[in-house]
Structure formats: C-alpha cells, structure tokens
Amino acid sequence: QVRLQESGPGLVKPSQTLSLTCTVSGDSIGSNSYFWTWIRQPAGKGLEWIGHIYTRGTTEYNPSLKSRVTISLDMSKNQFSLKVTSVTAADTAVYYCARAPTVIDPTSFFPDSWGQGALVTVSS
Amino acid sequence: QSVLTQPPSVSGAPGQRITIFCTGTNSNIGAGYDVQWYQHLPGTAPKLLIFINNDRPSGVPDRFSGSKSGTSASLAITGLQAEDEADYYCQSYDSGLSGWVFGGGTKLTVL
Numbered sequence: 001q002v003r004l005q006e007s008g009p010g011l012v013k014p015s016q017t018l019s020l021t022c023t024v025s026g027d028s029i030g031s032n033s034y035f036w037t038w039i040r041q042p043a044g045k046g047l048e049w050i051g052h053i054y055t056r057g058t059t060e061y062n063p064s065l066k067s068r069v070t071i072s073l074d075m076s077k078n079q080f081s082l083k084v085t086s087v088t089a090a091d092t093a094v095y096y097c098a099r100a101p102t103v104i105d106p107t108s109f110f111p112d113s114w115g116q117g118a119l120v121t122v123s124s
Numbered sequence: 125q126s127v128l129t130q131p132p133s134v135s136g137a138p139g140q141r142i143t144i145f146c147t148g149t150n151s152n153i154g155a156g157y158d159v160q161w162y163q164h165l166p167g168t169a170p171k172l173l174i175f176i177n178n179d180r181p182s183g184v185p186d187r188f189s190g191s192k193s194g195t196s197a198s199l200a201i202t203g204l205q206a207e208d209e210a211d212y213y214c215q216s217y218d219s220g221l222s223g224w225v226f227g228g229g230t231k232l233t234v235l
Contacts, residue, residue, distance in 0.1 A: 004169075046126045047162075047170075047213055047226040062223050096170065107217040109224050110160045110175035116168060 002027040004097050006118035012091075013124050018084040020118060022097030029078055030055055035100055036080045037111055038071060040093040048093075052100065052109075053080060087122045094119050127152065128214050128227035135233040141202045144230045146214030147195065152225060154195035157217040161190055161199045164211045164229075173212075174199060201232075209234045 037052035098111035
C-alpha cells in the first residue's frame with residue numbers, strides 16, 4: 001500500500017521560498033502508471049491544485065501560481081518536491097502531496113492516495 | 125470564491141439519504157469534463173470517493189454514488205452513518221483556467 005509523507009519547514013518568512021518534500025513508500029515515483037501532485041488548502045477555504053509532475057519530468061502548473069512554483073523529482077530518494085518563491089501570507093495553507101493514476105484522457109485527474117498534509121505558515 | 129459551487133453544509137439523520145450538489149459552468153462540468161468527489165476529515169488525508177463521474181475506487185461502499193447532468197454534478201449518500209460526518213469536495217477540469225479546480229467543500233453533519 002502506497003504511503004506519502006510531506007516534510008519541510010512549518011514557518012517561512014514573507015518573500016522567501018517555501019520548500020516541501022514528499023517521500024513516497026510502497027510505490028516507485030518512476031512508475032508510468034502514476035503522476036505526482038501538490039494541492040493546498042488555506043485555513044477555512046477549499047482545496048487548490050498547485051501542479052503536478054510526470055515520471056519523465058514534464059510538469060503542469062496552476063496558471064495563477066506558475067511563475068512562482070517548481071515541482072521536481074528525485075528518483076534516487078523516491079521523493080518529489082515543491083518550491084514556491086516570493087511567498088506571502090496568502091500562501092499559508094496545509095499542503096498535500098498526492099498520487100494520481102495516469103489515464104488516456106489528459107484532463108482526467110483524480111488523486112487516489114494523499115499524504116496527511118503539512119501546515120506551512122508564512123509570517124515574519 | 126471557488127469555481128465549482130457547493131452548499132456550505134448539509135445534514136441528515138442516520139439511515140437517511142442526502143445529496144450534495146456541485147454547480148459548475150460550461151467551461152468545466154458543462155463542457156463534459158469528469159467530476160470527482162473526495163471525503164475529508166480535517167487533520168487526515170483526503171480520500172477519493174468517486175472518480176470519472178460515477179466510478180468508485182475499491183473499498184468505497186456502494187452507499188456512495190455520483191452523477192452528472194448539464195453543468196452540475198451530485199454525490200448521493202444512502203444509509204447515512206455517523207462515520208460519514210466529514211467535508212466533501214467536488215473537482216473537475218476547467219478549460220478557461222487551464223487547470224483543475226475544486227468546489228469550496230460541503231460539511232456533512234449526521235444528526
């Protein structure tokens with residue numbers, strides 16, 4: 001059974017870079033059957049898709065965040081990571097990493113395994 | 125303001141049937157894009173309940189069902205149980221935004 005666990009600093013100063021890592025166990029991030037995604041939830045608000053990365057390294061990002069977001073893979077550690085630059089208080093949220101099955105329809109996206117989430121607060 | 129609109133809350137008694145609606149537009153649900161539903165207990169990992177409009181992952185009881193019509197989708201839960209008390213989110217693709225969007229979430233209270 002796959003498990004995903006987010007890790008990283010819980011507090012980031014405004015204008016700095018938020019960095020999170022998702023460690024995957026029970027599955028290989030090199031598998032062509034899945035791709036890997038980040039989703040966040042600000043306090044009291046709904047879920048927001050941040051972006052995802054395919055096994056070959058191709059990425060897709062939320063257009064509203066694209067200029068500040070980078071998602072990358074580390075095959076040797078079976079991890080994938082998220083970086084958000086120039087953070088503000090609006091980036092304060094619980095950040096989830098998740099796995100999504102690869103299907104024929106490129107608009108079909110349904111993460112089937114999620115991490116527990118990591119709270120990141122942006123504050124000085 | 126979420127792109128997909130859900131009622132903030134619904135409630136029902138044990139054993140009853142409830143329906144949660146998700147209203148979109150012609151750039152997402154109305155355009156024919158798949159709708160997914162997730163169950164989320166705060167502090168835990170969200171759980172995929174329904175994918176591609178009405179399919180259930182292995183292990184999800186058939187008390188949960190999804191449907192879609194026009195620019196809306198719905199999640200029905202029959203035989204309501206105390207353990208169903210959670211937040212529920214719909215999700216789809218939006219061609220205008222070129223990305224995947226979620227509803228604002230609906231809190232289900234089992235009376």
